[in-house]
Amino acid sequence: MSARRPPELARWxxxxxxxxxxxxxxxxDLFEQYQLGASRSWYWQQAMAAVMVAGAxxxxxxxxxxxxxxxxxxxxxxxxxxxxxxxxQQDRQICSPRDMVNPSSVLTLVAAxxxxxxxxFYVSLAxxxxxxxxxxxxxxxxxxxxxxxxFAITALSAGTLTWARTQAGAHCGVLACACAGGGASVVGPxxxxxxxxx
Amino acid sequence: MxxxxxxxxxxxxxxxxxxRPAGDTYGVRISREIxxxxxxxxxxxxxxxxxxxxxxxxxxxxxxxxxxAERGGKARTYFKPxxxxxxxxxxxxATLLRLSSxxxxxxxxxx
Numbered sequence: 001m002s003a004r005r006p007p008e009l010a011r012w013x014x015x016x017x018x019x020x021x022x023x024x025x026x027x028x029d030l031f032e033q034y035q036l037g038a039s040r041s042w043y044w045q046q047a048m049a050a051v052m053v054a055g056a057x058x059x060x061x062x063x064x065x066x067x068x069x070x071x072x073x074x075x076x077x078x079x080x081x082x083x084x085x086x087x088x089q090q091d092r093q094i095c096s097p098r099d100m101v102n103p104s105s106v107l108t109l110v111a112a113x114x115x116x117x118x119x120x121f122y123v124s125l126a127x128x129x130x131x132x133x134x135x136x137x138x139x140x141x142x143x144x145x146x147x148x149x150x151f152a153i154t155a156l157s158a159g160t161l162t163w164a165r166t167q168a169g170a171h172c173g174v175l176a177c178a179c180a181g182g183g184a185s186v187v188g189p190x191x192x193x194x195x196x197x198x
Numbered sequence: 199m200x201x202x203x204x205x206x207x208x209x210x211x212x213x214x215x216x217x218r219p220a221g222d223t224y225g226v227r228i229s230r231e232i233x234x235x236x237x238x239x240x241x242x243x244x245x246x247x248x249x250x251x252x253x254x255x256x257x258x259x260x261x262x263x264x265x266x267a268e269r270g271g272k273a274r275t276y277f278k279p280x281x282x283x284x285x286x287x288x289x290x291x292a293t294l295l296r297l298s299s300x301x302x303x304x305x306x307x308x309x
Contacts, residue, residue, distance in 0.1 A: 003270070019243060021250040022225075022260070028272025029225040029242055035268060050243035057247070 006034045010047035019054040026050060072151050076122055079154035083115045086161040104164040111160035118153040121146070203255040205290055211236065212248040213287050216258055216277045224263075224274045225249075249277060257283030 014027055034043050087108070205213065215231040216223050223231075229245045232238060252258045263274040279287070 003268075019247060019250075022246055022275050024272045025225060025262075025275035026242055026246050028265075028269035028274060031270040031272065032268060033226060046242055049241035050246075053241070053243040053247050 003035055006031060006043050007040055007047075010044050013051055014047045017051045017054055019050060019057065072148060076118075076151045076154050079151065079158045080115065080119055080122070083111070083154065083158040083161050086158065087112050087115070107160055108164045111157040111164065114153055115157040115161070118150045118157065122150045122154075203257075203286070205257075205286060206248075206251075208240065208244065209248045209252055210287070210290050211240075212245055213252055213257055213279065213283055216249075216252075217279050217284070217287065221276075221278060223277050228277070252283065253277075256280060257286055 011027070014030070015023070018026065030043060030046050211232050212228055215228045215235075218227070218231070225242050225245055228249075229240055229242050232240050232245070249258060249260070253260055258277045258279055261276050261278070263276055265271045265273040
């Protein structure tokens with residue numbers, strides 16, 4: 001006796017869009033029931049249910065990943081932008097070679113290097129993201145964790161830069177004012193310094 | 199301390215259906231058992247989704263049978279409850295019994 005052939009399209013959908021977990025056994029179960037007299041519509045119903053279950057699972061998995069990645073990317077980009085802005089401000093305040101060995105300037109340099117490194121890492125992640133898959137065919141978790149590391153480095157660097165800027169502003173503002181001779185932009189205690197010279 | 203894994207309604211039904219003395223439980227049998235005992239038709243894919251969650255939680259183990267012609271050359275996957283699964287089912291059952299004590303009183307009041 002020849003076996004009844006289940007609807008081809010439903011089978012194809014099950015094979016390609018099915019849940020992935022014990023897919024073969026699920027197919028076998030449906031085939032077995034179909035041979036025992038289940039109708040075509042029953043087979044279709046079961047196949048569509050399998051596709052929907054798989055779809056819902058994918059959406060659930062992807063949604064958390066997309067939200068987390070987008071949030072981290074936005075935060076990292078904001079951190080990088082803030083760091084770059086503070087770095088530019090900090091650079092304006094270094095007006096003599098003596099300022100270069102100032103602890104806050106050294107910290108600024110270290111933070112700037114960390115910022116550049118995290119930027120490079122971030123770009124390399126953005127380019128190669130999602131390409132790795134583990135042996136079960138699921139996307140590897142590492143990019144998200146690495147993105148978190150990038151965010152931590154960026155946040156730390158930006159924080160250090162902001163702190164260094166505050167430190168520099170406290171004592172270099174007067175220096176900047178004195179060595180720039182009024183031509184350079186003056187930050188920090190400008191009114192007090194001007195009042196002192198009068 | 200290990201975080202306790204809670205069971206959903208379908209998961210509990212599937213776990214209880216897996217606990218058959220014959221030990222030959224696979225997708226179709228589980229689905230049929232649920233349909234017979236609860237009067238609720240459950241799609242096979244939903245049963246497998248629940249089984250996947252139960253397996254991940256360590257409440258069932260799976261083993262692959264031999265592929266057969268009547269299944270189109272596909273093998274059956276047999277499921278067995280683990281000790282943790284049996285314990286969890288017992289706890290869930292006891293919880294339901296405790297919670298439903300009010301139901302008997304309510305039913306008596308209505309009757």
